[in-house]
Amino acid sequence: MTTTQLKAGETLSPVPPEPQAHPHRLVLLGPPGVGKGTQAELLSARFGARHVSTGDMFRAAEALSKSERTPTMNRAVEYMERGELVPDDIVLGILVERSERLRSGGGFLLDGFPRTVAQAEALDKCLARIEIQLDAVLDYDLPMAKIIARLSGRRVCPNCNAVYHIDARPPKVSGICDVCGTALQQREDDRPEAVRVRMDVYKKTITPLIKFYRSRSLLVRISAEGTPEEIFERTIRALQKRQNKAGKALVKP
Ligand code: AP5
Numbered sequence: 001m002t003t004t005q006l007k008a009g010e011t012l013s014p015v016p017p018e019p020q021a022h023p024h025r026l027v028l029l030g031p032p033g034v035g036k037g038t039q040a041e042l043l044s045a046r047f048g049a050r051h052v053s054t055g056d057m058f059r060a061a062e063a064l065s066k067s068e069r070t071p072t073m074n075r076a077v078e079y080m081e082r083g084e085l086v087p088d089d090i091v092l093g094i095l096v097e098r099s100e101r102l103r104s105g106g107g108f109l110l111d112g113f114p115r116t117v118a119q120a121e122a123l124d125k126c127l128a129r130i131e132i133q134l135d136a137v138l139d140y141d142l143p144m145a146k147i148i149a150r151l152s153g154r155r156v157c158p159n160c161n162a163v164y165h166i167d168a169r170p171p172k173v174s175g176i177c178d179v180c181g182t183a184l185q186q187r188e189d190d191r192p193e194a195v196r197v198r199m200d201v202y203k204k205t206i207t208p209l210i211k212f213y214r215s216r217s218l219l220v221r222i223s224a225e226g227t228p229e230e231i232f233e234r235t236i237r238a239l240q241k242r243q244n245k246a247g248k249a250l251v252k253p
Contacts (some may be wrong), residue, residue: 023107034150041054050108071073088118117208134218135243138238153166222235
């Protein structure tokens with residue numbers, strides 16, 4: 001059972017982003033439903049960086065029928081649907097297979113990875129090998145009640161992965177994807193039982209990860225209160241502040 005077998009669940013565009021003068025290499029951290037994917041999309045549009053979501057990769061595997069999935073995919077999907085983390089051996093296999101993509105001149109936004117210190121250490125090693133450094137680790141924060149509201153109102157397109165919220169980001173026609181016209185669904189792991197597990201897992205794993213990145217002076221804490229656009233502007237300001245301090249001007253005005 002090799003991780004290569006997860007390749008059929010690939011959702012990342014094989015087309016590399018355009019090379020950028022100052023490519024952004026960022027990790028997005030934060031609890032389930034805080035809005036990491038939403039911010040990654042906005043940041044990707046602004047910076048031209050590749051959005052890499054391990055969750056999207058596992059959901060692509062989930063979208064296949066059981067008979068189409070490899071044993072590795074089935075194993076990953078079972079963990080995901082329960083709300084648990086997929087074991088490190090599977091996740092790290094994916095990293096190895098895709099490490100070339102991190103070298104791309106357009107930069108990257110890692111959404112949902114790393115989630116454990118073992119994954120963070122593996123990422124460090126992988127980036128060192130290709131002589132690339134992270135610019136920052138964005139740590140989004142929001143009170144639990146608001147997170148639950150975001151998760152329970154989320155609807156996703158099973159065909160093109162577009163993400164909506166019934167109140168905050170509704171589709172033009174209720175229940176139908178604006179992009180491809182497919183009927184929207186609730187994510188399997190947004191069921192209340194799975195959400196409880198995901199929150200518990202997050203609470204157990206986040207502290208060592210925060211410590212890891214704080215000790216490398218990479219951590220940038222950002223409030224996830226407000227609209228996606230407000231959070232995006234807050235993120236840009238936080239990155240500018242950090243880069244001004246470091247004497248670089250990476251974020252274009
Ligand atoms: P993953 O897909 O990474 O899930 P997650 O971390 O739980 O995060 P979510 O995708 O639920 O939320 P988000 O923060 O991206 O929020 P979103 O932008 O969608 O992982 C899923 C599973 O895969 C894991 O549980 C695990 O099993 C497995 N997995 C993945 N990576 C792994 C790894 N590295 N190791 C091991 N296992 C791994 O926003 C949420 C909703 O809120 C949306 O409806 C959105 O429209 C709305 N919204 C967003 N921003 C706002 C706003 N400002 N105001 C109002 N609504 C908003």
